[in-house]
Amino acid sequence: xxxxxxxxxxxxxxxxxxxxxxxxxxxxxxxxxxxxxxxxxxxxxxxxxxxxxxxxxxxxxxxxxxxxxxxxxxxxxxxxxxxxxxxxxxxxxxxxxxxxxxxxxxxxxxxxxxxxxxxxxxxxxxxxxxxxxxxxxxxxxxxxxxxxxxxxxxxxxxxxxxxxxxxxxxxxxxxxxxxxxxxxxxxxxxxxxxxxxxxxxxxxxxxx
Amino acid sequence: xxxxxxxxxxxxxxxxxxxxxxxxxxxxxxxxxxxxxxxxxxxxxxxxxxxxxxxxxxxxxxxxxxxxxxxxxxxxxxxxxxxxxxxxxxxxxxxxxxxxxxxxxxxxxxxxxxxxxxxxxxxxxxxxxxxxxxxxxxxxxxxxxxxxxxxxxxxxxxxxxxxxxxxxxxxxxxxxxxxxxxxxxxxxxxxxxxxxxxxxxxxxxxxx
Numbered sequence: 205x206x207x208x209x210x211x212x213x214x215x216x217x218x219x220x221x222x223x224x225x226x227x228x229x230x231x232x233x234x235x236x237x238x239x240x241x242x243x244x245x246x247x248x249x250x251x252x253x254x255x256x257x258x259x260x261x262x263x264x265x266x267x268x269x270x271x272x273x274x275x276x277x278x279x280x281x282x283x284x285x286x287x288x289x290x291x292x293x294x295x296x297x298x299x300x301x302x303x304x305x306x307x308x309x310x311x312x313x314x315x316x317x318x319x320x321x322x323x324x325x326x327x328x329x330x331x332x333x334x335x336x337x338x339x340x341x342x343x344x345x346x347x348x349x350x351x352x353x354x355x356x357x358x359x360x361x362x363x364x365x366x367x368x369x370x371x372x373x374x375x376x377x378x379x380x381x382x383x384x385x386x387x388x389x390x391x392x393x394x395x396x397x398x399x400x401x402x403x404x405x406x407x408x409x410x411x412x
Numbered sequence: 413x414x415x416x417x418x419x420x421x422x423x424x425x426x427x428x429x430x431x432x433x434x435x436x437x438x439x440x441x442x443x444x445x446x447x448x449x450x451x452x453x454x455x456x457x458x459x460x461x462x463x464x465x466x467x468x469x470x471x472x473x474x475x476x477x478x479x480x481x482x483x484x485x486x487x488x489x490x491x492x493x494x495x496x497x498x499x500x501x502x503x504x505x506x507x508x509x510x511x512x513x514x515x516x517x518x519x520x521x522x523x524x525x526x527x528x529x530x531x532x533x534x535x536x537x538x539x540x541x542x543x544x545x546x547x548x549x550x551x552x553x554x555x556x557x558x559x560x561x562x563x564x565x566x567x568x569x570x571x572x573x574x575x576x577x578x579x580x581x582x583x584x585x586x587x588x589x590x591x592x593x594x595x596x597x598x599x600x601x602x603x604x605x606x607x608x609x610x611x612x613x614x615x616x617x618x619x620x
Binding site: 206210211212214215216219220221244245249250317318319320343344345346347348349350353362364366390391392401402403404406 | 415416417418419421422423426427428453454455456458459523525527528552553554555556557558559562569570571573575599600601608610611612613615
């Protein structure tokens with residue numbers, strides 16, 4: 205619930221959409237990981253970015269399961285890589301992080317309805333077409349999280365979460381292997397496939 | 413008040429909701445132009461875009477006799493939002509122009525974000541109308557979280573990221589509508605009557 209003070213203290217880092225799909229192997233390691241960003245405001249402008257670890261545990265990934273960063277704003281992809289993705293341990297610590305292939309996006313579009321059954325983001329560029337598919341969507345929930353409740357560990361964050369009970373990462377028509385896992389966010393048990401809308405990351409003021 | 417991480421309320425809709433309110437003179441009591449833009453990414457009635465323009469807010473006549481219209485690609489969603497939100501906002505409540513505005517079909521929306529500091533434009537086309545909303549001289553993003561008691565509708569909690577625009581203009585079919593940005597009290601600060609609003613989410617509190 206909002207606090208009675210209407211202006212949240214701190215500096216906005218970025219705001220927009222940030223859905224993702226994390227697929228796991230039977231041994232609970234990550235099989236494939238994807239984060240999508242549709243940024244409405246950042247210090248380096250608007251834009252859209254797809255981060256795909258088709259092979260999270262490989263520095264040199266095969267072309268049918270690539271490790272790529274696809275964007276229509278190269279400055280934004282660098283900004284997010286350095287200031288945000290690099291703070292998320294699951295992504296920063298994966299071998300894929302050190303050898304991402306940067307690609308200029310040729311087309312990016314969403315389809316479906318986040319309050320219905322299915323929603324997708326499709327990103328194309330340099331011979332790759334990556335489709336993220338979320339299905340069996342749950343009702344949206346508004347979240348207000350403090351730095352100790354978010355992956356970056358340093359932000360206050362507001363968002364609208366739509367959990368998905370089923371999801372796929374499809375690269376050039378081939379669905380990457382792996383299955384959804386569970387995760388707990390601020391005491392709320394959910395899945396590793398999620399839509400996040402109207403998400404705002406704020407650096408709180410320094411406490412003296 | 414203690415923050416509750418998972419808001420127990422119902423998410424109604426989420427998206428972007430910038431506006432431009434103009435007066436002829438700062439001392440005028442009434443606005444001569446009220447305009448709002450909507451980019452809705454999540455609602456019970458799907459996604460969609462819209463713009464409301466009331467250049468004769470207190471005249472019970474629609475387009476083309478008066479420049480009082482709404483353009484939208486999702487009329488069902490926008491009738492729900494006009495009834496539940498816009499008509500309850502202090503700036504719009506009881507306005508004859510809102511009740512009698514013409515409902516026009518929207519064919520396309522084009523965002524021209526510029527560098528998010530000097531310029532931002534939304535250009536809408538449809539039903540023989542080309543509408544351009546232009547915000548300029550933008551400030552830093554300001555995160556807000558508003559309780560139902562403090563919100564514009566007095567019924568909903570609201571989260572958003574506001575960017576104040578020191579100047580703005582609304583143009584319909586090449587003609588700039590009269591009026592200028594003024595200042596107003598907003599969440600305890602003196603701010604202008606033109607603003608961008610990203611990542612805006614409206615929530616019905618759990619006790620309603």
